Amino acid sequence: MTHKPFDDEQLEHVLNNAPKLSDHRSKEDILNRLMADTRLQDNIHLQEAIQQPVEDEQTQQQSNSLKQEERSTESKFRKIPFFMSVAAVFALTILVGSMVMNNQAEQKDQASTAETATYSTLQEDRATKDASAKDEVLQSNIVTEHERILSLRSSVYEEDVKDAVVFRIGLAGRDAESVPMTYVIPNERVATDFGTEKPSTLQMYEKYAPQIDEEAKGFTDYHPYKGELKEKEDKLVHVLPKDNDYDVASATVNEYKGTLEDTFSDSEYTEVEIQNEDGTPYEFSQDGEPSQAMSLTGAKHYNYYLYKDPNGAEYLSPDFRQTFANVTEALTQMKNKNDDVYVPVVPENVTYTVKEEADGVVITFDIPLDLTSLEPIRATQLIEAMMLTAASFDQQLRLDNVVQESWEGFDLKNYLPKPVGPNKQYMP
Template sequence: MTHKPFDDEQLEHVLNNAPKLSDRRSKEEILNRLMADARLQDNSHLQEAIQQPIENEEAQQESKPLIQDEQPSRFKFRKMSIFTSIAAVFALTVLVGSMVMNNNTSQKDLASTPETANYSTLQEDRSAKEAATQDEALQSSIVAEHERMLSLRSSVYEEDVKDAVVFRIGLAGRDAESVPMTYVIPNERVATDFGTQKPSTLQMYEKYAPQIDEEAKGFTDYHPFKGELKEKDDKLVHVLPKDNNYDVASATVNEYKGTLEDTFSDSEYTEVEIQNEDGTPYEFSQEGEPSQAMSLTNAKHFNYYLYQDGNGAEYLSPDFRQTFANVTEALTLMKNKNDDVYVTVVPENVTYTVKEEAEGVVVTFDIPLDLASMEPIRATQLIEAMMLTAASFDQQLRLDNVVQESWEGFDLKTYLPKPVGPNKQYMP
């Protein structure tokens, strides 16, 4: 059976659930209405149904004498019953036909509605959308792969700050040492916090340093600095209170100065003056003389090791802030194990030579270095620690005699980019 708007089951359902009709008109009125209906005048079945009782009655009248009081009423009753039945059938036929027509009309109306038109358009564009979905899936796969490659990187690069600013801060480690952190803050957040005015480094420090949960990250609760920080021309002045924890021992003094350097170097300030509340230079008990202004412009040349905080997280950091005269020395001595706090990133069986060229510094491994033979995170830490070491001398790094031509998004066939800063972080 072909599919139709109403099949037998649907029609039966409609008839069974059709509203119960009631008609208070008299039978004579119904008969007169039917006889006057032009649609029934040429209906042979109706005319036959009307004529048949009349002919039957006439035959009976000829063969049987009439009972004067009974025969006319019986004929009238039978005639009215027939017409009543015909009227009911006709009404029901009109009702069902109307419902079918309404259903067809509704379907046509539905097909012409904006929603259905949109559906039709969507049907036509389905193949195009499926193709677009496949393209999006491919792009997502590429992005996911890119993110996976970048996931092992720990430093900040120029590509990370295209729509963001950098906030640097030194966090105090468990060994009374400053560990440099580089926070990437989106421009939108800075604009929300400071409006259209570009904030100074001190303003950013006062805004964002208190938001860092240092203890949760495995560091000492150190920031913001005790006392008062204020700007004086192109200098920064730190007024220390009489009672402070920065002057307890030589290690705490080094930690304090290290955190100042990691926080305010590469800023608009040229130096930091450390003063008493009366404006005189502060004298550290471990030094025995008034402190001199601490320069923020003289670049410190470090090499980078691996530091682990109290929670087990690993960071790349200078080894107790030891400085070097040249990049060759700094890179060569990265192989040495100097203490139990900082761990070298260079595996014991890996040896190399360092050469300075006009474009940058070149590290050539004595035996082809197969990065895939190392744990991926260790291989990435090795590359980035060397990159950070070269960057502290404002130089780019190239690695020669490496089996792989690329690693974690780094193109090892050429000079690698200079990191903006170590240990990428995001504000909570």
């Protein structure tokens, strides 16, 4: 460590304030102490002092010489206190300076230690914050990626309902057609709303249907139904008021029945009876005869198309509920454009063959399908519409001759999972 040197004023101040020294020891005592000090054995002055000749009383000349040497030695020893004083002052100066510098060095070291400790603490805090920030960024990226996948995968799968229940409902489109929606409701919310008792499908409908803002989604304000819904054993009964909007035309009747089917199929009810207020079967004006109970258990074999609402939102839905005899027919005809409401999800230049196997149905593309050649959302809609079509026949789907081995979480090397329902939604 570099220290600032003393200047003349500081040195003079130290010397002036040094203690006054005095020495009352005899010369013999000083000489004996010096002779006993091993560090001074090589000192020339000490050697001269101790090498005085033995007094020879017989020779006067030697005596005179001895006296002369004694006087010389005495003179030399008289100088010792002066030299020792100067040496002491010099030593004291060095000692005081050393103490001052050591004290300053110690203070600097303490300050440096404190600064180092503070810096170290700041560095540790900064490292902790940096690590935490990196973890947050990583978690944020994982969440963002997961949300991105979910935003493209519009259907509901088993993984989505591990801690939730499904509430199905058919929303009335502005083209007088029902569009199936699948709401995912967490178990905690259901428990809060209904307690420990498992609610029936009708109870869930009466609770959650009024909470859906249909018009905000681009649909008609349709739910809850007019009239009275009630349970009758394993059946559902809908008592229609005398004046209602469900029997205006054939399109509105189809829309009404479509919403009932999308809402109450896959439930505990086997069928729905439509009655007048007096309990008799309702007679739709287009039929000219009392209505028969509508089955809710029969499998509905559909293929899926793209439906766009006036707000621009897109949903996967059956094309006016057209049914098919087998899955091969349903998948093959997905390329056909039948009307101006529903848009095929299969591009015109994409061709394929369909084969039914023991484990499911296999679609093989005639030319290797590069999903990146499509917009990501279009590629995902193509896959999910085919999956939903196969699922309506209770079949799994596999896609062969696709360039990619995976897409948006789908393992394209194996059979794809059967969707629980189309158009995943969450309750407000």
